[in-house]
Amino acid sequence: MSEYLLKYFPYEDLIIYEVGAGNGTLATNILDFIRERHPDVYERTRYRIIEISKALSDNQQRALRHHSSVVEVINKSIFDWTQREWAPCFFLALEVIVSFYLPISCPLSNQMAGQLPARRCTIPRAKPGAVPNHSGRRRVGRIP
Numbered sequence: 739m740s741e742y743l744l745k746y747f748p749y750e751d752l753i754i755y756e757v758g759a760g761n762g763t764l765a766t767n768i769l770d771f772i773r774e775r776h777p778d779v780y781e782r783t784r785y786r787i788i789e790i791s792k793a794l795s796d797n798q799q800r801a802l803r804h805h806s807s808v809v810e811v812i813n814k815s816i817f818d819w820t821q822r823e824w825a826p827c828f829f830l831a832l833e834v835i836v837s838f839y840l841p842i843s844c845p846l847s848n849q850m851a852g853q854l855p856a857r858r859c860t861i862p863r864a865k866p867g868a869v870p871n872h873s874g875r876r877r878v879g880r881i882p
């Protein structure tokens with residue numbers, strides 16, 4: 739959001755692509771946040787979901803019905819996506835590359851991960867019985 743506000747607002751719309759949105763929870767949270775905190779940006783937001791599963795696409799449409807004016811759910815695989823986006827945009831794919839299990843997809847997705855400025859975020863697991871000391875920080879690193 740800061741990056742969009744600093745670099746693009748008000749000259750460009752806020753365009754977000756999310757690949758594989760599951761139940762649509764992340765999209766709902768992001769759009770609720772923008773509508774509440776940045777109503778002027780919300781008016782200029784376009785959130786596009788590319789989802790391979792028909793059942794999940796239907797769930798996402800339902801979950802995001804309150805944001806229907808800014809959301810578009812496209813039921814297709816990212817590997818069949820041919821449309822180029824010329825405008826600046828943000829691209830989200832959480833726990834999606836790991837789900838590309840077809841032999842032909844694996845090398846491709848690994849290559850993609852190497853090319854993109856992608857970030858991996860992990861939260862260290864607490865040892866059984868350990869008392870939380872609030873020092874456990876998220877570790878962020880480049881995808882190998």
Ligand SMILES: C[S@@+](CC[C@H](N)C(=O)[O-])C[C@H]1O[C@@H](n2cnc3c(N)ncnc32)[C@H](O)[C@@H]1O
Pocket residue numbers: 757758759760761788789790791794814815816817831832833834837838
């Ligand atoms: C493990 S779920 C992650 C869901 C959500 N992003 C999250 O973090 O909770 C993987 C999602 O990616 C979708 N998906 C898998 N392969 C895909 C592809 N080739 N194109 C688009 N979506 C895909 C699945 O249908 C599912 O919605």
